[in-house]
Amino acid sequence: MKLSPAVILTAALAGVVTMGGVAVAVDSRAGETVAQAAAELPPSAVEDFAYPQADADAALKARGIKLKSGDGHIMYAACTAVDDPSRIEVYSHTEPNKPFCFRVTGAAGSLVLELPRVYAVRAGDYKVHVDMTVEKSEVSFDVPKNEWVGVGKTTDPQKRDHALVALTASK
Template sequence: MKLSYAVLVTSVLTGVVAMGGVAVAVGAGSSGSAAQTAAADMPPSAVEDFQYPQAEADAALAARGIKLKSGDGHIVYTTCGTDVDPNRIEVYSHIEPNKPFCFRVTGNSGSLVLELPRVYAVRSNDYKVHVDMTVENTQVSFDVPKNEWVGVGKTTDPQKRDHALVALTASK
């Protein structure tokens, strides 16, 4: 069986595309049209941008005034239950005193970038939590040991300034 050059190039390109690669046909009489067609038929690349799902972020902002920006997917905003959840981080803010903002850690570690103003305390449960905050364009950080309540932000500031929580990082 004798194959023409165009059939051979198309067969090779189809195999390369099926394996997720990109090839360019070069040779006598090749106009590149087979390569252009194969490249046009490829699906767009899937690149994770780590943005928080928009619908969930919009709902949290509307309901409670918290901006969820991005993360690795292992710390997620959740409702607070009455039970003790070892995977939950509780954050207290003066925008809703005595009503925590809760986050569930779904792996051995996780990170979340957010914006929550006027934070004054964090409870860690079974994770060590690193908290990044800003106050008057200055970043400050706090470490919360496992199973501890820690005063952060305004409660530790000699000037009693409001601090915004901008990042949570958790690890077992």
């Protein structure tokens, strides 16, 4: 037997609930206890994969790069003189000869960002997949481990500027 929501609500308000076809009286105060217990619980944590706001704001202010979201395994990082095998270097005409660096942790990672005028990517010990946009089109490039690859304007016959919109790395 299928009950309408109105019948269920009326029965619940009257203190009667049907279980397996048998009507059972319910103490109306039990509902209050459940509601009180639920109100005392901390809110549930729901991961939205947004890039940590303070870090994203600092990167935008310092270098003009918009860090949007990711899985936490590719993080914007300082480019140090030491060769870091977990590092991905991205070159943009916004700051020629001064790379934007990202550090990969774990076996794989992803990052959604916005960096205009990208022309080259260097991968460390990870294969890197690069998603870019040009005008209203999307293009992708694969960068093998420990290699440099020209991307964006470097490969475009029309020499249009491309914006980097996503990095994905895997071992």
